[in-house]
Structures are given as C-alpha cells and as structure tokens.
Amino acid sequence: MELNQFTAHELLAKLKNKEVSAEKILLSLQERIHKTEPKVKAYARVGEVENSAANPSALSLLKGLPITIKDNICTAGLTTECCSKILRGFRPPYDATVISKLKENGATIFALKANMDEFAFGSSCENSYFGPTHNPWDLECVPGGSSGGSAAAVASDEAIWALGSDTGGSIRQPASFCGVVGLKPTYGRVSRFGLIAFASSLDQIGPITKDVQDAAILSGIICGHDPRDSTSVNQEVPDYTKSLTGDIKGLKIGIPKEYFVAGLDTEVKSIIEEAIDKLKTLGAFTDPVSLPHTEYAVPVYYIIATAEASSNLARFDGVQYGYRVASDNLIQMYKMTRAQGFGPEAKRRILLGTFALSHGYYDAYYLRALKVRTLIKQDFDKVFQDFDCIVAPTSPTPAFKIGERAQDPLKMYLSDIYTISVNLAGIPAISIPCGFTKKGLPVGLQIMAKPFNEEMLFRVAHTFEQNTDWHKIKPKL
C-alpha cells in the first residue's frame, strides 16, 4: 500500500513511530496526483504543488501531515478563487481561522486547492470556472458538489483528508457520491472567518475524510469559538475521538417518512434500508418519525440562500481585487466585470436573490421563507425530544452523469432535497458510505443529530463503519 492510501490516523501513528516522514507522504501524494489527476481533475489549478505552506512542528498533533482545502477557504499567500473567474489571481493576505488552527496543530496546507462549483453554487462540480471534476468511481459521472473536488481527491487518494464547506449539502452529497465520510457541523460550531461566503446563515466548514475516526480528529481541530465570527458559539469542544465507542445499544433512531417518497432511487432506497437494518442488529431501536415541513425545504432554501448570496457577492466588482474589465465609466466597469466574471449559475442565483429581496417582494418571499425555516427547525426539535438521531439517505440518487442535469437547474436543485433541511435547521449531520449500486457507485447514509451533538454522529457512524467494509473499498483508477 502506498502512503497516500492510508487514513490520517494511520499516518499519524506512522509519523509518531517515525516509520515515515511528512515529506514522504507529500511525495506519494504528488506521485498519485501526477498519475490520476488528469482523469479526476479534483484540483482547481495545477502547478503550485511546490508552494505548499508547511508549518510542521515535531511536537505538534499533525506532524506535517498534508491537508487539502476547498478553493473557497482563504489560505494566506495561496491562490483562493472560489473557482470563479471574477476572483482571478486572488491571494488572500490572511488565513481562515480553520487554516490557522490547522497550522497551529502542525498541518501542511496543500498548495493545490480543491475544485468546486463556482462560489459553492451547485451539486455537481460542473459549475467550476476550471471545468468539472470527475467521479473516481465512474469518470463519466459527477463527484457531487459543491465540495466535489475535496471528495474526489479523498476518494482517489489524491488527498489524505480535506476540508469542504456545506451550505445545503455541499459536503455530504459529494461524500455520498464519492464513497467517503463528510460532516456538516452544527451552525456556529466552526468559525466562518475566512470562508468566502455563499449564504452566511447556512455555511459551515467541515471535514471530508476516509473514515469516521479521521473526521472526529479533524473536527476536534477546526471546531471552537472564534471572536472574529459573531455567529460562532462559545461552547467547549469535546474530545470527539472519545465518542468512537463502537456501541449504539439502546439508541433511539428516527426514520423520517418524508425522506422515503417518490423521487428516491429504488436501489438507493434498498441500500439505505439494509443499513438501517444493520443499525438495528447493532442494538439500536428505530421508529418512523415525521418532519412535516420537509417539502418546503428546497424552495425556502433557494430564497434564503440566494438572497444572502446576492448581497455577499456584491463585493466582487472589480474595484479592489480579482478580475476587472477596465472602462472609463464606473457603471460600465461594474457591469462588464460582473457579466464576464461570473458564470451562468452565479448569475442565476444573484438574480433570484436580488428579486427575492426587492421592494414589494420581500414579505412574500424572504420574510415568509424565514418563517417556514423556523417551522422546519421545530420539526427537528420535536423529533429530537424522543430520538437520539435521525437516519436517512444523503441523496435520492447515486452520482449522475456529467452534463445530465446541467441544463435543468430544477432537477439539479432536487439532488439536495435530503440535505438542505439540516442547514436550515442549523443541526449537524454526517454522510458515511453504506453500500454500492449494481453499477458500482457509492451510496451514502446520512445521520442527523441535535445542535452541538456531533458526538452522537461520530458514535453511530463509527459503530456502523466498524461493522461494515464499505469504507475500505477503493475506486480503480
């Protein structure tokens, strides 16, 4: 086995025993990238590998272990473009808080940034200015999105582990499509400082890893209060690795009936049902539950998320940084810069959001969406009064073909139907591999818990993982 194929915790053990060095690990990653990247295209830009910002300390936790970062998380001195033309050449002079934390713990920040849908707008990674990423399990399929690059890099062993961001499923859905582990932490659990905002009230950074233990380790590093982010919550971060008990006996798991309706792929459905049976055999109780406002999640999300995005993206105007179309007329400069700098999906969402916030429409759309958001949150609160967690599919289908939904935004938006409610409610959720379709595409199991109960997710996910082999299977590239 090559070094790049190991999990982070396996490599950390090897580093501790001085069996390997961080340099050797980097080298094996680079060899792998050289070999498979032309097929997978998990990274946004090539040619910056030698520029890795390494800050290893012999005594530190991560001992120089490299990590792959999504292109929307600011890395000081390293190009960060959100895979958009409009941010061309942008090198932030500051690190996102998660990057500072990683560096403090001795991580090497991999200079290549992971590909993504432009500004995290998408579910397929096709909306990148740099072109699509390919699913390592089937190169004709999408890796999911928007953190498709991070998930594909981890799945193809082009990364040891990675950070993504999740606004409506952007970590969990690609994790599901690529057969890896992806966690969306509780809103406020991880600092958003340095995460280039898509929808500020929904965005959260989270880990994409090869197994649950890695996700627990990485969460322990990136979680925590940050005075630079007013929405981050000042609550102690537990040692998540202590949740990896392998015991779920007696836990009460809710199965939301609204997640098993028309639109759910039959093959995915049966794989999920098998996974639920597995949880039962491991000692958990399951019961059907109802999240009655589920059907409103997609429309509510597309109003709130686009409204916030329309304002968040206003700053990309060619004045201070990034792409600019010069003109002797200010308005013309704004218009041309934004017309040429943004891709079609970014423009669509800016228009949608601008409309939703416009005078005369605000009450009917944005305000109403906020109210329904509260109802969606209450659905979860109610269930969590009686249940320890909720289990459901991560996505209604396995990975779809590149180009298949690109022309049909509505169909594309529906691929997040099972992940969006979690963001609206602000709760944590994890996606773990739980089987494969006949065509060999991975399927993800989603576990949701109440706010700040990531420990529950790790406990259930880890127990399932330790009793199955899905996470050990690697794509043939």
Add this chain to the structure above:
Amino acid sequence: MKYQTVIGLEVHVQLNTKTKAFCGCSTDFGKAPNSNVCPVCLGFPGSLPVYNREALNSAIKLALAFNCQIQEHTKFDRKNYFYPDLPKNYQISQYDLPLSRNGYLDIFTNDTPKRIGITRVHLEEDAGKLIHEAQASLVDFNRTGIPLLEIVSEPDLNSPQEAFDYLTSLKSIIEYLDVSDCDMEKGSLRCDANISLRIQGAKELGVKTELKNMNSFKGVKDALTFEVQRQTKLLETQEVMLQETRLWDVEQGITVSMRTKEGAKDYRYFPDPDLTVFIIDQAMIAGIKTQLPELPQEKMQRFIKEYGLTEADAKILVSTKNDADFAEQCIREYPGKDKKEMANWIIGPLLSEANLRKVKLHELKLDKKELISLIGFVQRQDISHLSAKNVLSQMIDNGKTAQALIKEGNLQQISNTEELAAVIETVIRENVKSVDDFKAGKTNALMYLVGQVMKKSAGKANPKVVGEIIRRRLS
C-alpha cells in the same frame, strides 16, 4: 396665501470610539490614505464584522440623552447599493429594529421653548472617501467602517432658525456626552434636511425636497431659507413641484437639483446574517444611565437655582460643557454672596476677551484666584470697572497678578472727596447747560457730568463718589 414651513433633519454623527464599528482599525483622522484598514473594513472575501461594544455603548448613551426608547432587541441590516466607497457594496445599518426610537429634544428659538420629536437614532458604518483626480478617481478607505449615528427628527421644525437652534442644541448635548467631535468641517457631523411647505393649517404635507451638501449650521440655515423662498415662489405661481434631492451651492447661495424621485433606489434591506441580534437589557441601560453626565438643560436649571442666575445668563454659560465647568468653578470659588457678580464678569468681559482671542472661555490663560482678586478690587472701589477690564485683558496677555497691574498702571481709584472736589468744580463750570438740565430734572445730565469727571481724571475717579458729590453740590 400663507404657508407653513415643515422641516425634518437627518443628522449623521461619527462616534469618537478608538476603533471602527466592526473591526479593530483605528479611527484616527488625517492619517495617510488607506492606512487605517484591514480585511474586514475593506470587505475582503471571507472577512466578518464583529460588534464594537464601545460604539453600542456610546449610541445608547446618546439615545438616552435624547429621551429615546431603547429597543430591547436590536439588529443590523444590510443596505445594498453599489458605490466604490462602499467596499462590500452594502452598508451595515439598521432598518426596522433601530437601536432607539421616539425621543425628543428641547430647543429655544428667541427664548421660546419648543419640543422637537426624534423619530429614531440608529447605528451604522461610515463609507470611504472618493478623491477625484484628472486621470482617475481614488478611494480612501480610512473612514470606512467608522461608527456613525443617524439621528432623524420628526418634521417638527417650522423655520430655518428652528433648524439652526435644533442643531446647536443637538451638538451641545453630544459634546456633553463626549461621544463625538461634532466637527462639520472634518465631516464628523453631517446634516441633510427635508423641507416642504403647506398652506397654513393644512394637514397634509407638501411635496418635499431633500437638501444635501451643507457643511456648516449656517449653511443649513441658509439653504433652508433659500428653499423656503424657492418653494413659496413655485406654489404662488402654481408650478409643478417635484420631489427631488437638491444640493446646496455655498458659493452661489442657491440649491441645485441633483435627482428626482424617479431615481429613488431600492436598497433591498435584510438582516445581516453575519451579526446576531443584540440584546440591550434593563441592567445594561441602567449601567449606561449612570454614565450620563448632567446635560445642558439640567445644568441650566441648577445654575438658576443654586447660583440665582437669570435663565438667559445660565443658558449662555451651559452651551458647552468645558465652559460651563470653568464658569462653575469660578462661581464656586468666588467668596462674595451674590454669585451673579461673578457670572456677569464671565458673560461680559471674560467672554468678550475669549471671543477677541477666538478661543473658548475655558481656554483663556487666566488664574481663577486672580480673577476673584480683581473683582475684589472693583468691589472695594479701589479701581473702576473700566480699569478692571483693562487689567483683565493684560492679565490674560502677560499672566501678571491683578495687584501688580493696578500698581504698575497707577490705577488706584480716587475716592478722596477733597482730591475730586477741584476737578468737579471745573466740570460744573465748563458744562453750564448740563447743570441746568440736571436742575430741571433730567437725570441723564448727571451721568454726562460724571463722565466728564472720569475723563479728566483719566478714569481714576470713583464714579459713585463723583456722582454723590455732584448731586449734593447741585441740589
């Protein structure tokens, strides 16, 4: 037809906090362009705003001083519009849940009190500054993010003079609170005005004009005065009046149309998701209340009560806090029973010395003890009031003591009747007409005769004694 003028003012005041509203940058004025900046106030991608507690504290202080109701839950909203001085292309401001509402401010116009309603006071961030040069326009972001209070009045002002008095009163209170420099030239206080006319007694408001670009209180008054005339003319000739924004041209003394209402923008306000709702509880309000200083109105009332001053005098003394403190120290240290005596000295000779030197009262280089000593000389009739004023001026100039200056100038008054008798006899002889007038009952004539004696004695004669002698001599 008689028209009523209706004016509402929108005042922006920069708070004098050490750091900006949502980041740690300095708010120092006059620094090299773009030196007080960071990723947050430059609106760089991924940066996030964080409340400045000091700014919120100052804002609440001011709102309380303006008798406003404080909102228990206040939130910040984004006001979206594109402009190069606004790096995020939205301004963090407050929309439907402002920090405070429903306050008032008492003003005096020609000594008539009037209560002006304050619609709201809210906190927002300032924008940057554009500098237009021949080749390009440049942006200085030093000002970007400085905490700004918007104070909106009700349309309760009915004349340009009332608007002027409102601004004076508002500035006085803010200076007392020490939350802003209130310097219109430096831009730390800015004022826009809404003005319309309606037929006297009408209920509905007329078509309003928004006036901008005034850079002094006088400018506000002048622009409003011009606008009253312009609008009156339009109404009288029954011309169509457009709702518009007009700019004050100080050079020409006219207002010029900038845009009409058709150009009004939709700011697409919505709650800023980067900032959480801010809760101002009763304990916080109570805490801030204890930090409130005595405000001009209260101080004025106290001066009247404690020191027996007239309302007019007290009003002059309290207009700025430092001067009021200076005056009060003088009055307190003054040993005489009649405190008005000292107040008269401050409002009279002292204030004119200050005005002459273009400084504030409290900035005069004057030892209070020496001032008291000087007044003592006058009261003991050792020197005349006139001489004393000269001595005061010299004291400020060279810092010498009152006693030394009186001696140097040989200003000791002549109260000795024998010494005065000869001069008085000469004056009586030389002014037969005035003597006759006095005898005929014209008391003014006595004043004239005393004046002549003062003149002949080079101001050293004691006018009271002189008056007595002449009266006795002629009756």
